[in-house]
Amino acid sequence: MITVMGATGNTGGNISESLLKSGVDVRVLGRSAGKLAALKEAGADVRVGDAGDAGYLTEAFRGAESVYAMIPPDPQASDFRAKQDREGEAIATAVRDSGVRYVVFLSSVGANLPDGTGPIAGLHAQEERFRRLEGVNVLALRAGFFFENFYPNLGLIKHKGINGGAIVPDVPFPMIASRDIAAAAARALLTRDWKGLTVRELLGQRDLSQAEATRILGARIGKPDLQYVQFPYADFTGALVSMGLSASVAGLYAEMARAFNEGVAKPLEARGPLNTTSTRFEDFAVELARAYEAM
Template identity: 40%
Template structure:
């Protein structure tokens, strides 16, 4: 059996469905049993519980050959790093107590740095936490910037005709589809061909600037005049607070964006055949257009 944490999310859902399509036994883990129902209807077993609870995670992971793990973020948490740390400790304890021998963990480019990368620091800490577990082999997937992040910009597109973030518009970024991450993770879970503590970067097909990505997305949704705007950090932080993010969340997000702009959140190993995935920004734009149209109805 394979256990999948965050099974209703962008990557976890793909991991679960890929393994189910290969006739594997899959346990999907999430906070809400209701949200897990679509995967149950496809053949998965479900476990509803808190990823902050080590005992629950030990029960969930019991009997699993391997597990897909990630750290879900709560942007309203008073202490975001503390919340992520508590989740990481619970996952590690659950893996250890259940005797799971292989873990694929969703990390990020930039996790080679100990400090100064905001949210990504928690991912580095979790890589190290898993690496200390005796008898557990862990593969940390250091993925690039998710193309799916553009979904959060649909309101801005409709209201202002822009996509706006604090990131530099001319900064080449390794953009990757969550679908590609999920398929890759499922393959490595099934093969369990890694030992000890290993990392693997996943960088998408090529680096893309936000200015280029916005042009491609604009063409796909019939808005050739769609523009990218680099927000000031002050404006970003004010908007984030108004949206309900905690001061802690705003702080770690700002630090992460600054680290992107400074070139710290980048590939450590350089692009290779193994780290290059298939889905292009043009491919993703077709999917984005369908979502954009559906949201507008």
């Protein structure tokens, strides 16, 4: 049996479906029985609870051959780093107390750094918590920037006719479809082919700049001249707060953008077959375009 946290999310959803298809027993976690109903229908054991509740997680992890662990993002958290730490502690405690021996943890490019990287620092802290556990094999998948991050920008494109953010326009960096992360995670959860705390980067099909991704998306939605505009950090955080994100989360996202812009947060591995995945942004743009048209 394999336990999957965040089973209604980008990565956890695909992992759960693929494990169920492969015929293993799967236990799926999330906060809403309703949102997990389709996975239950497909044969999963559903456990509803909160990622900050170590007792709940311990029971949900108990008996699992491997666990997919992730720290859920909370755009409204008043102190996002503190929440990451609370949930990270709960996860590490549950791994220790449940006796699970294999964990695949969703981390990020830049998680080698303890601070200065916004929300990624919380993933670094979690890798360190796992490193301190004895007898547990943890695979930290350090993923690049999700293609899914373009969804929240569709409103800006629709209403203002531009794409934009705090990241520089022209520097290519690794971007990846979350389904490619899910495929790598599902494989690892089944094969359990690593020892101790092991880090693997997942860098997507190729490095892409914001400007190039914007051009590809623009062409797909019938706006071939769509431009990417880099906003000053203060304007960016202000815009995120006006969209309903907490000041804490907005400030951390700006810090993360700065860490990418200044080359501080970057891959440590050279690109090669093991960290390159298949989904092209050109193909993902078809899905973004569908969502854009439906707005």
